[in-house]
Amino acid sequence: MKAIIRSEYGGPEMLRMAELPRPMPGDDEILVRVRAASVNAMDWRLLRGTPFPARLAAGGLRRPARTKLGHDFAGDVEAVGSNVTAFEAGDAVFGSGAGAFAEYVCARATQVAPKPGNATYAQAASVPVAAITALQALRDAGHAKSGQRVLLDGAAGGVGTFAIQIARTLGTTVTAVCSGTNAAQAAALGADRVIDYTREDFLHDDVRYDLVVGVNAHRSIFDYRCVLGPAGIYVLVGGGGPQLLQAFLLAKPLSLGRQRFRLHMARSNHDDLALLGRFLADRTIVPAIECHYGFDDVARAIAHVERGHARGKVVIDIA
Numbered sequence: 420m421k422a423i424i425r426s427e428y429g430g431p432e433m434l435r436m437a438e439l440p441r442p443m444p445g446d447d448e449i450l451v452r453v454r455a456a457s458v459n460a461m462d463w464r465l466l467r468g469t470p471f472p473a474r475l476a477a478g479g480l481r482r483p484a485r486t487k488l489g490h491d492f493a494g495d496v497e498a499v500g501s502n503v504t505a506f507e508a509g510d511a512v513f514g515s516g517a518g519a520f521a522e523y524v525c526a527r528a529t530q531v532a533p534k535p536g537n538a539t540y541a542q543a544a545s546v547p548v549a550a551i552t553a554l555q556a557l558r559d560a561g562h563a564k565s566g567q568r569v570l571l572d573g574a575a576g577g578v579g580t581f582a583i584q585i586a587r588t589l590g591t592t593v594t595a596v597c598s599g600t601n602a603a604q605a606a607a608l609g610a611d612r613v614i615d616y617t618r619e620d621f622l623h624d625d626v627r628y629d630l631v632v633g634v635n636a637h638r639s640i641f642d643y644r645c646v647l648g649p650a651g652i653y654v655l656v657g658g659g660g661p662q663l664l665q666a667f668l669l670a671k672p673l674s675l676g677r678q679r680f681r682l683h684m685a686r687s688n689h690d691d692l693a694l695l696g697r698f699l700a701d702r703t704i705v706p707a708i709e710c711h712y713g714f715d716d717v718a719r720a721i722a723h724v725e726r727g728h729a730r731g732k733v734v735i736d737i738a
């Protein structure tokens with residue numbers, strides 16, 4: 420099969436198309452013929468091996484332990500492992516598996532859900548990491564409830580565009596922060612108010628929020644604390660290195676009062692994927708896809724997302 424690989428840490432120029440043996444599913448895995456994949460921020464971080472401590476977790480300090488890249492996919496089941504009963508060959512599915520920028524990928528059956536018949540492969544491939552992150556940040560870490568005021572800082576990218584839609588589904592009033600070029604998209608996805616961060620500063624408002632999600636946080640944790648209500652929750656999902664370090668060091672001490680500060684790490688699981696599949700089927704969520712790239716253009720797709728201003732999701736058409 421054809422797959423996108425790299426053998427060193429570096430930029431998108433390190434990527435090349437290679438011919439590899441088709442992988443064999445383990446007992447709890449399925450083998451999927453990939454039709455579409457989508458790019459996440461984690462793909463360029465894994466490619467570059469940054470931040471450096473992430474190399475420890477990935478198991479390759481000087482060279483990447485895994486040569487294949489890509490995570491989110493949608494496609495058709497080709498074969499299943501001996502313990503898998505939920506899927507069979509021919510099922511259309513979507514989910515997450517290491518090495519999804521390839522013609523075939525193996526994924527644990529628990530990391531996969533049926534693709535709704537009315538969703539395209541590209542739409543389904545857009546969902547896994549970004550929508551699970553948005554769902555869990557709002558529902559689990561943020562305890563978002565109907566009637567609450569929610570601020571989403573970084574509302575125009577992969578996670579943010581799902582977060583707007585899911586926050587509305589949870590019954591909250593949504594203020595989305597993004598640049599002016601993406602304001603119309605945020606409003607169309609359901610944001611009640613849009614703040615263009617190039618012209619307006621949410622700190623200068625009198626509004627206090629029940630929940631602030633730093634989707635792509637570029638402000639200090641103390642700025643976010645300023646706009647939290649007395650029992651508000653701040654959830655950091657992603658953003659710059661200083662924001663991540665601040666949240667890592669200060670979330671606990673700042674949570675000694677009634678306000679809560681959390682650094683959220685999403686966990687993929689079958690139940691949430693299946694729920695998002697139902698949301699996709701009934702149009703509760705509609706993936707905002709900015710553009711498609713061809714399979715031989717993965718390097719350009721990753722470079723696009725790495726520039727930090729992708730508008731929603733970037734899809735790679737594999738087959």
Ligand SMILES: NC(=O)c1ccc[n+]([C@@H]2O[C@H](COP(=O)([O-])OP(=O)(O)OC[C@H]3O[C@@H](n4cnc5c(N)ncnc54)[C@H](OP(=O)(O)O)[C@@H]3O)[C@@H](O)[C@H]2O)c1
Nearest residue numbers: 460573575576577578597598637657658683684685728729
């Ligand atoms: N914790 C987890 O489990 C987890 C899971 C997935 C992702 N993440 C992280 O979450 C972050 C967001 O992921 P993503 O997939 O949404 O990334 P993304 O698609 O690359 O986000 C791009 C968006 O960020 C916005 N942005 C850039 N600078 C901004 C600023 N100064 N203020 C507000 N928005 C700004 C851009 O909007 P404009 O063009 O309008 O500026 C753009 O639409 C990343 O850091 C990613 O690594 C974390």
